[in-house]
Each structure stands twice: as structure tokens, then as C-alpha cells.
Amino acid sequence: MTDKKIDTIRLQRLARAFTETAVFYAAIDLELFTHVSQGAGDLPSLAAAMGTSELNAERLVVCALALGLLERTSEGIIVNAPDCEKFMVKGTDRYAGPWMTFTRKEVPDWFTLTDKLRDPSPPSELGLYDDLTVEKARSYHRATYSIGMGAGRRFCREVDLGGRTKMMDLGGGSGAYSINAVQAFPGLEAVVFDLPPVTVVTQEYLELNGVADRVSTLGGDFINDQLPEGCDVAVMASNLPIYNAANIQKVVQKAFDALAPGGEMHLVGETLNADGIGPVDAAMWGMAEVNYRSGGRSHSVSECIGYFETAGFVDVGNVEFIPGTLTRTFGRKPA
Ligand SMILES: C[S@@+](CC[C@H](N)C(=O)[O-])C[C@H]1O[C@@H](n2cnc3c(N)ncnc32)[C@H](O)[C@@H]1O
Structure with a gap:
């Protein structure tokens, strides 16, 4: 039986887990999921809708894709992951943005x-x-x-x-x-x-x-x-x-x-x-x-x-x- 390899991967992830929260909050602030749901499916249209440079829209989209919050279709169009489409689109009955940022003010604490x-x-x-x-x-x-x-x-x-x-x-x-x-x-x-x-x-x-x-x-x-x-x-x-x-x-x-x-x-x-x-x-x-x-x-x-x-x-x-x-x-x- 080989010993299970012990490494620092999990510990490194924990040390930077706060970056995931920060990106999620920024996506909520910029209404990323709402714009995607309304049809902004590429970087130029997302940058225009969110009021960011294309470079920053790209940074956000890359992170959201990595986190599984966004997905890319085989045609290269950016779409919401099913949970983001159901709960993170502003103006819909099931919009849960207020809950997702409920503890945001506690971040410094x-x-x-x-x-x-x-x-x-x-x-x-x-x-x-x-x-x-x-x-x-x-x-x-x-x-x-x-x-x-x-x-x-x-x-x-x-x-x-x-x-x-x-x-x-x-x-x-x-x-x-x-x-x-x-x-x-x-x-x-x-x-x-x-x-x-x-x-x-x-x-x-x-x-x-x-x-x-x-x-x-x-x-x-x-x-x-x-x-x-x-x-x-x-x-x-x-x-x-x-x-x-x-x-x-x-x-x-x-x-x-x-x-x-x-x-x-x-x-x-x-x-x-x-x-x-x-x-x-x-x-x-x-x-x-x-x-x-x-x-x-x-x-x-x-x-x-x-x-x-x-x-x-x-x-x-x-x-x-x-x-x-x-x-x-x-x-x-x-x-
Ligand atoms: C997290 S909220 C949950 C609200 C609701 N039960 C729900 O699940 O949507 C907790 C609630 O418990 C109430 N609460 C906490 N301590 C209480 C107490 N000692 N007496 C009465 N209500 C209390 C708070 O005011 C708050 O409305």
C-alpha cells in the first residue's frame, strides 16, 4: 500500500479562499449574472453592461468560469450556471442577492x-x-x-x-x-x-x-x-x-x-x-x-x-x- 501523498494544496486553497468571496461580491455588485441572463454573452457586451474595461470584464469572467458560476457554450457564448440563472438574476422572484451579501459587512470582523x-x-x-x-x-x-x-x-x-x-x-x-x-x-x-x-x-x-x-x-x-x-x-x-x-x-x-x-x-x-x-x-x-x-x-x-x-x-x-x-x-x- 502506498502512502497517501501529503501536500500543501488544500492549505493553499484555504489561505486564499477569501478571494472567491470577493469575486462573488464583485459579480453581484456589477450585476454580472443579470446581464448574462439578459443576453450579454461576450466580453465587449459584458464590459459595456457592467461599465468596466474589457480587460476587467475578462478578469471577472475568467474567475467566474473557474468558479463554475458562468459556463461557456460550444459556440463560445457565456451563460450562467443553472444556480446563478435561478437565484442571481435581479428582478426575479427568486433573486437571492440580499442573502448572498447578508454577512458582507462582517468581512472586517x-x-x-x-x-x-x-x-x-x-x-x-x-x-x-x-x-x-x-x-x-x-x-x-x-x-x-x-x-x-x-x-x-x-x-x-x-x-x-x-x-x-x-x-x-x-x-x-x-x-x-x-x-x-x-x-x-x-x-x-x-x-x-x-x-x-x-x-x-x-x-x-x-x-x-x-x-x-x-x-x-x-x-x-x-x-x-x-x-x-x-x-x-x-x-x-x-x-x-x-x-x-x-x-x-x-x-x-x-x-x-x-x-x-x-x-x-x-x-x-x-x-x-x-x-x-x-x-x-x-x-x-x-x-x-x-x-x-x-x-x-x-x-x-x-x-x-x-x-x-x-x-x-x-x-x-x-x-x-x-x-x-x-x-x-x-x-x-x-x-
Ligand atoms: C436568522 S433570522 C430567521 C428568521 C426566520 N425564522 C427564517 O428562517 O426566515 C433569526 C430571527 O430570530 C429572531 N430572534 C433572535 N433571538 C430572539 C429572541 N430571543 N426572541 C425572539 N426572536 C428572536 C431574530 O429577531 C430574527 O428575526
């Missing part, structure tokens, strides 16, 4: 991570949300809405809420899960429970989607305030790394206590594998909390199952939701 990791000051409970205003919430949820609607649609394809009557959407943000749920299940109503400045923004999305008569909002802190009563479904999505184990256990317990007998809970979160190793994205969301100075961290699938079982849920399980990023932990409150 990531490059001073060493200092933050050494910082001995204690974390705050709410971290990122400590000084939340309606305006900040509006900008934040422009991004979460651009990705959350797809996740909400997927949730409703995978979870049958037929026969359920009321869902509490904990940290529901834009209301993406609730909007999709009441549209998919005619007998269902929902309440989005989120921090007070957020619920102002939630209301705007509920009206935009014509569901304000079936989805209400309630402002509060799900760690410390009372949760809505009279619900037979609880959903908590994309909040997991914001909090430590004690606080996640607390919310899951509160949801269990507030749910009607026989009700169900779904925790959709950025989750580490059962052994705590990977995926990278779940690990990085935990690390991002250093920048927000919160006490949050990544949680594993086994921990999530434990939170549910400790709270009293039965038929507890966990399934992959978005490969490499999100899983869904579920359980039922005994009738």
Missing part, C-alpha cells in the same frame, strides 16, 4: 478574529440583536426573506400540517415559514413571535403576501417572555447558533409547555453532525457569534435531539433539511 477569540469580556445574551431598530430589522430581513421563502416552501412540502389549526413561528423574522404554511394549509393560522422591532417588518411581509388576516405577530423575547398559547404547531427556524445550550433547552421546554397536547415542534437549524464534526457551514455560523459577541455556538444533531427529549417530546427525530447547512429536529407532545 472575520479578519480580526484572533483578537476577538482572545477577548476575555463576557458575551451578551442577545448579541447581534442588542441594539435592534426597525430600520436595522428591515435591512436584515430583506436578506432573510430572499432565502427564507424558499426554505418555507420546502418545509411545507416536507411537513404535512393538514388538520393543524395554529402555528407559533418562534423568531419568525419576515414570516417566511408562516406565509408559506398558511398558503399551503387552508385551515391553518399562525403567529410570528419575534423581537418587537422585527414584528413591524413582519407585518409588512404579511401584507405583501396577502396573509395578514391569517398570520398575526407578537413582539417578545422567546427566552424570557411568555410564548403564545393555543397552538398545535411550533416552528423555530435559523436561530440555533445564536444561543447556548441552556437557552435553546429553555425555549424548547417553553414551546413544549405552551403547545396543545398532541402538538408538534420543528427546530430547523444550522446543525453539526451527531459526532460534532462538520459540516463547515454549521461550524462557521457558530463562529460568527464571536463577532456578534453573543454566547451562542453551533449545536449538534445529538444535542438537538436531547433538547427535545429532555423537554418531554416523543417520536423525536432529525432529518437533513438543506444539505450541508440545515437539519430539522422534530417531536410530538403526548396527547
Whole structure:
């Protein structure tokens, strides 16, 4: 048996991975994928559309081809890769540009991570949300809405809420899960429970989607305030790394206590594998909390199952939701 060759290739790639992010942001700023979708298929037309020199258009296109963001047809025409065509074309329903640049303002923080990791000051409970205003919430949820609607649609394809009557959407943000749920299940109503400045923004999305008569909002802190009563479904999505184990256990317990007998809970979160190793994205969301100075961290699938079982849920399980990023932990409150 020959020894596997050990080299520096992976390490070099890691050392320069930031260049890939930078090129992707520049392509979004210059609306590269939008122009390609609209028919700019060669360097002169792309340079004209983006307002760059042909040399710089070429540099960008070469990188985007290398990254697999663009493709070249056998006739030599530049086209978008399928995911860029579906999600990166401005002005379309599925445009996810705001989500793709959601953490862009944090770039300088990531490059001073060493200092933050050494910082001995204690974390705050709410971290990122400590000084939340309606305006900040509006900008934040422009991004979460651009990705959350797809996740909400997927949730409703995978979870049958037929026969359920009321869902509490904990940290529901834009209301993406609730909007999709009441549209998919005619007998269902929902309440989005989120921090007070957020619920102002939630209301705007509920009206935009014509569901304000079936989805209400309630402002509060799900760690410390009372949760809505009279619900037979609880959903908590994309909040997991914001909090430590004690606080996640607390919310899951509160949801269990507030749910009607026989009700169900779904925790959709950025989750580490059962052994705590990977995926990278779940690990990085935990690390991002250093920048927000919160006490949050990544949680594993086994921990999530434990939170549910400790709270009293039965038929507890966990399934992959978005490969490499999100899983869904579920359980039922005994009738
Ligand atoms: C990343 S967003 C996810 C929004 C939505 N669930 C989705 O998946 O599109 C996290 C949300 O949790 C809310 N949140 C965080 N901590 C909270 C708390 N203690 N009480 C209520 N809401 C909270 C935030 O305000 C934000 O709207």
C-alpha cells in the first residue's frame, strides 16, 4: 500500500479562499449574472453592461468560469450556471442577492478574529440583536426573506400540517415559514413571535403576501417572555447558533409547555453532525457569534435531539433539511 501523498494544496486553497468571496461580491455588485441572463454573452457586451474595461470584464469572467458560476457554450457564448440563472438574476422572484451579501459587512470582523477569540469580556445574551431598530430589522430581513421563502416552501412540502389549526413561528423574522404554511394549509393560522422591532417588518411581509388576516405577530423575547398559547404547531427556524445550550433547552421546554397536547415542534437549524464534526457551514455560523459577541455556538444533531427529549417530546427525530447547512429536529407532545 502506498502512502497517501501529503501536500500543501488544500492549505493553499484555504489561505486564499477569501478571494472567491470577493469575486462573488464583485459579480453581484456589477450585476454580472443579470446581464448574462439578459443576453450579454461576450466580453465587449459584458464590459459595456457592467461599465468596466474589457480587460476587467475578462478578469471577472475568467474567475467566474473557474468558479463554475458562468459556463461557456460550444459556440463560445457565456451563460450562467443553472444556480446563478435561478437565484442571481435581479428582478426575479427568486433573486437571492440580499442573502448572498447578508454577512458582507462582517468581512472586517472575520479578519480580526484572533483578537476577538482572545477577548476575555463576557458575551451578551442577545448579541447581534442588542441594539435592534426597525430600520436595522428591515435591512436584515430583506436578506432573510430572499432565502427564507424558499426554505418555507420546502418545509411545507416536507411537513404535512393538514388538520393543524395554529402555528407559533418562534423568531419568525419576515414570516417566511408562516406565509408559506398558511398558503399551503387552508385551515391553518399562525403567529410570528419575534423581537418587537422585527414584528413591524413582519407585518409588512404579511401584507405583501396577502396573509395578514391569517398570520398575526407578537413582539417578545422567546427566552424570557411568555410564548403564545393555543397552538398545535411550533416552528423555530435559523436561530440555533445564536444561543447556548441552556437557552435553546429553555425555549424548547417553553414551546413544549405552551403547545396543545398532541402538538408538534420543528427546530430547523444550522446543525453539526451527531459526532460534532462538520459540516463547515454549521461550524462557521457558530463562529460568527464571536463577532456578534453573543454566547451562542453551533449545536449538534445529538444535542438537538436531547433538547427535545429532555423537554418531554416523543417520536423525536432529525432529518437533513438543506444539505450541508440545515437539519430539522422534530417531536410530538403526548396527547
Ligand atoms: C436568522 S433570522 C430567521 C428568521 C426566520 N425564522 C427564517 O428562517 O426566515 C433569526 C430571527 O430570530 C429572531 N430572534 C433572535 N433571538 C430572539 C429572541 N430571543 N426572541 C425572539 N426572536 C428572536 C431574530 O429577531 C430574527 O428575526
